[in-house]
Amino acid sequence: MGLQCGIVGLPNVGKSTLFNAISSGKAEAANYPFCTIDPNVGVVTVPDERLDTLETLVKPQKVVPTIIEFVDIAGLVKGASQGQGLGNKFLANIREVDAIVHVIRCFEDDNIVHVEGRVNPIFDKDIIDTELQLKDLESVDKKLQRIEKAARVSGDAKAKAELEVLLRYKNALEDGKNARLVDATEEEKRAAVGDLHLLTIKPVIYVANVDEGSLPNGNKYSDQLREAVKAEGADVLVICANIESQISEMSEPEEQQMFLEEYGLTESGLSQLIKASYSLLNLITYFTAGVKEVRAWTIQRGWKAPQAAGVIHTDFERGFIRAEVIKLPDYVQYKSEAAIKDAGKMSVEGKEYVVQDGDIMHFRFNV
Ligand SMILES: Nc1ncnc2c1ncn2[C@@H]1O[C@H](COP(=O)(O)OP(=O)(O)OP(=O)(O)O)[C@@H](O)[C@H]1O
Ligand SMILES: [Mg+2]
Numbered sequence: 001m002g003l004q005c006g007i008v009g010l011p012n013v014g015k016s017t018l019f020n021a022i023s024s025g026k027a028e029a030a031n032y033p034f035c036t037i038d039p040n041v042g043v044v045t046v047p048d049e050r051l052d053t054l055e056t057l058v059k060p061q062k063v064v065p066t067i068i069e070f071v072d073i074a075g076l077v078k079g080a081s082q083g084q085g086l087g088n089k090f091l092a093n094i095r096e097v098d099a100i101v102h103v104i105r106c107f108e109d110d111n112i113v114h115v116e117g118r119v120n121p122i123f124d125k126d127i128i129d130t131e132l133q134l135k136d137l138e139s140v141d142k143k144l145q146r147i148e149k150a151a152r153v154s155g156d157a158k159a160k161a162e163l164e165v166l167l168r169y170k171n172a173l174e175d176g177k178n179a180r181l182v183d184a185t186e187e188e189k190r191a192a193v194g195d196l197h198l199l200t201i202k203p204v205i206y207v208a209n210v211d212e213g214s215l216p217n218g219n220k221y222s223d224q225l226r227e228a229v230k231a232e233g234a235d236v237l238v239i240c241a242n243i244e245s246q247i248s249e250m251s252e253p254e255e256q257q258m259f260l261e262e263y264g265l266t267e268s269g270l271s272q273l274i275k276a277s278y279s280l281l282n283l284i285t286y287f288t289a290g291v292k293e294v295r296a297w298t299i300q301r302g303w304k305a306p307q308a309a310g311v312i313h314t315d316f317e318r319g320f321i322r323a324e325v326i327k328l329p330d331y332v333q334y335k336s337e338a339a340i341k342d343a344g345k346m347s348v349e350g351k352e353y354v355v356q357d358g359d360i361m362h363f364r365f366n367v
Pocket of ligand 1: 009010011012013014015016017018074075076107109112209210211212239240241242243
């Protein structure tokens with residue numbers, strides 16, 4: 001589906017280092033601000049232990065994981081919403097992504113320039129938030145002017161309702177709040193701001209980029225960040241981008257594992273980040289399992305069986321008859337499709353079935 005997470009933050013906080021680790025080294029990381037000008041897109045496979053389980057059971061010729069994309073966006077500075085430091089271009093890059101990974105510098109290193117001259121995660125986060133909010137305010141204000149006129153001229157109830165919701169967004173943004181925290185129903189959101197593609201309405205994860213000595217639990221900076229975003233209910237991942245980039249260069253899983261253990265980690269920060277981004281995008285996975293291929297497919301949470309089938313092929317959706325569904329624990333217990341069927345553990349589902357994360361699906365269709 002090509003859903004994208006944009007890596008966003010101040011200059012020189014470790015965005016490209018993280019991105020390189022994610023996409024195993026394409027963007028250039030360097031110790032000077034604005035090293036990144038064009039957004040770089042990296043495609044990563046989503047790690048999933050369930051695929052390994054299915055591989056052991058089915059022994060297929062090939063295994064295909066699902067993917068998501070990360071975009072390395074250039075650093076934003078104060079005044080970006082007014083065009084400072086190519087701000088407009090970079091903000092436009094953010095507008096195109098589906099979710100935001102906000103990287104915040106939580107490491108001290110006198111050799112690495114901090115654009116504001118000091119490490120302060122709260123201030124840093126605030127600089128970025130403010131620029132995005134100012135840009136959003138611009139979009140909301142423009143629409144408000146349009147709708148206000150319509151509401152006045154026609155006295156239209158729909159325009160009036162939209163106006164009320166838009167004002168809610170305006171007030172929040174003026175108060176320094178991100179649009180994602182505004183209290184509005186899905187329907188209100190869609191009608192009032194759905195067409196604006198607001199920057200601060202996109203779901204967000206924070207990455208506290210710490211020095212390697214602060215693994216695995218973080219430091220005072222990452223603690224400050226955690227405290228500051230508590231009310232937002234967003235994830236904060238403690239990651240050392242430098243370590244991640246070293247891990248990503250190792251080709252042997254055993255070597256990686258030993259390295260992780262040295263830093264008290266059970267799973268690489270990247271693997272955590274990719275998984276967290278996936279669920280941030282409200283994505284879930286279903287599987288198809290045959291001897292030719294065991295494969296993971298990405299769908300949006302809440303999709304019904306025909307729409308989910310359409311991800312494989314549009315014919316599957318158009319000609320959908322029914323879906324046979326196996327749950328992974330049953331596969332693990334009974335080991336083969338035939339045994340699962342005999343045990344009555346394969347369910348037959350129709351058009352209204354809402355596909356669940358981890359379902360193993362087999363679609364019957366006719367075109
Ligand atoms: N956790 C860390 N500990 C120590 N140094 C780090 C860490 N993460 C990144 N660095 C270093 O910080 C410098 C800047 O990193 P990087 O180029 O990734 O920043 P950036 O956010 O992409 O900057 P820009 O906005 O200019 O593109 C690099 O020298 C990198 O090695
Ligand atoms: Mg960069």
